[in-house]
Amino acid sequence: MDVLDIARWQFGITTVYHFLMVPLTIGLSVLVAVMQTAWFRTGKPHYLAMTKFWGKLMLINFAMGVVTGIVQEFQFGMAWSAYSRFVGDVFGAPLAMEGLVAFFVESTFLGLWIFGWDRLPRAAHLACIWAAALATNVSAFFILAANSWMQHPVGIAFVDGRPRLTSIWAVLTNPTVLATLPHTLAGSFAVAGTFLVGVAAWHLARKHRDTPKDHPDRTVWRASLRLGAWVGLAAFAAVAVSGDVQGKLMFQQQPMKMASAEALCNTESPASFSIFAVGDVARRDCESVKSVTVPALLSFLAHGDFSTEVKGVNQLIGEYQAKYGTTYPNDPALGSLAGKPINYVPSLPVTYWGFRLMIGFGGIAALAAALALWLTRRDRVPRGRWFHRAALAAIATPFLANSFGWIFTEMGRQPFVVVPNPNPSGVDGVWLYTAQAVSRGVSAGEMLTSVIVLTALYAALAAVEGFLLVRYARAGVPGVMPEYGAAPSPAGEDKPAEDVLAFAY
Structure with a gap:
């Protein structure tokens, strides 16, 4: 592999791993704020227990998200310096705003929330978690605004071969980000809701199948499960609606991505x-592919009616070649690709199956939420072991749906890293090939070494996070509120487990 391929693998691995933490933090921070609000308004102890338990898991995940997110910034300079020079004048503003929100507002108020138990007035302490939660979501908006500009460049003038920012308002109100934001946030709440269902179902099934209905610990888990299930169902509905809006924008802005999603x-x-x-969807002659289809549905997804024409990959290739050329520029910075033919078709297996896996795993998560609500109606707790096992397995489904969705989004725009935008709402003539964006001052060996080191480091961090989440999830409410019972020792000893996050409580 050359530098370009290795750099793409590196950014893909680190980005997908980082985004495993992001949606859980986004959704769980708001749910913890809701739990604390319920305790503030009612004074019921089970809401306090829920706040502290789920808040601890949120803090573990938040810390890992910060660590893995910093690497993303380094890669812009190390592996993608040409890209950084091209987009820097535009990206500087939203990324600076994100930094201020994430590292000042979010981190400051989260720190006040961690250390403020029994030190701040209850109302002020509640305001801290809401400020941190809302800042987390606003931080996501600025990141998505930058990413959406790559999908649909707006608010710029093209000067001396580079985009120059002329309207930050146009960047922040880009129709692409206005559709992407609710879709991403809804996906994050689906992750958080399913996480609540899985952990709560495990505690209910393992410890509280035969306990009285008014047992305080049982009340915590049943309330958590039903909150997570309702949030998961609502989030899936929001994902479907916002995804439909995104599909119609994709039809206008990136027709090749639309065609690739369907092969x-x-x-x-x-x-x-x-x-x-069934068959090889990578072949563009379609001769070996047998597909089960819904007539006219793609036309509806693309334009809201059942008659719109949707262009195929083979027809779009000619259009793209006529607009953007048949070969890469004869630029030495492009290395072996200089002057070579441009392949305007993304990896069809990745886009086709990625799109379906995104929808499929999202549907499974919604089904799990609906099943959890049905089985726990009227204070019931399922007695079979299959329930908590299925709920635990379902935790992975919205994570996978989010990951496949982002893989489809990023892979579907290839060979562009900044997609050309001939639409009236954008600026025509602004695009950047992925091959032009990579750092040419870095050797393949150096890039491969960084991939190996970062992948190994991220694997170690994944093991640490998994260990911490499992440990404190198993400890349950006594791990954060000893008055509910003694927290079990992870080693099976008689002494309580040492809590490395005890300072927070």
Whole structure:
């Protein structure tokens, strides 16, 4: 592999891993704030127990998210310096805003919340967790604004071969980010809701199948489970609605991505939606692919009617070649790709199956939430072991849905890292090929070494986070409120487990 391939693998690995932490932090921070608000208003102790238990898990995940997120910033300079020079004038503003929100507002108020128990007035302490939670979500907005500009450049003038920011308001109100933000936030709440369901179901099934309904610990887990299930269902509905809006924007802004999502070889009018395919979807002749389809559904997803024509990959190739050229510029910075033909078609297996896996895992998460609500109606607790095992397994589904969604989003725009935008709302003539964005001053050996080191480091961090989350999730409410019972020792001893986050409580 050359430097470009290695750099793409590096950024893909670190980004997907980092985004495993992000949605859980975004969703869980708001849910913890809701729990503390319920305790503030009612004074019921089980809401306090929920706040402290889920707050501890949130803090563990937040810390890992910060550590892994810092690496993303370094890669812009190390592996993608040409990209950084091209987009720097635009990205400087939203990334600076994100830094101020994330590292000043979010971190400051989260620190006050951690150390403020029994030190701050209850109302002030509650305000701290809300400030941290809202800052987390606003921070996501600025990151998405930067990413959406790459998908749909707006608010700039093209000067001396580079985009120059002319309107930060246009960047922040980009129609792409206005559709992406609710979709991403809804996906984050789906992650947090399913996480609550899985952990709470485990505690209910293992410890509270036969305890009285008014047992305080049982009340905590049942309330957590049902809150998570309702949030998961609502989030899935929001994902579906916002995803429909995104699909219609994709049809306008990135028609090749739309065609690649369906592995649509040739133009259809009306266009059918492929549920799944058997055969080699990488072939653009479609001769070996047999697909189960829903007639005219793709036309509806693209334009809101059942008759719109959706262009196929083979027809779009000619259009892209006519607009953007058939070969890469004869630029030495492009290395072996200089002057070579441009492949405007993304990896069809990745885009086709990534899109379906995103929808499929999201649907499983919604089904798990609905099943949890049904099985716990009228104070019931399922007695079979299958319930808590299924709920635990379902925790992974929204994480996978989010990951496949982002892989589809980023891979579907290739070979561009900044996608050309010929639409009236954007600035025509602004684009950057991924091959032009990579750092040419870094050797393949250096890049490969960094990939190996970062992957090994992230694997170690994953093991640490997994250990901490499992340890404190198993400890349950006594781990944060000893009056609910003695916290079990992880080694099976008679003494309580040492709590490395005890300072927070």
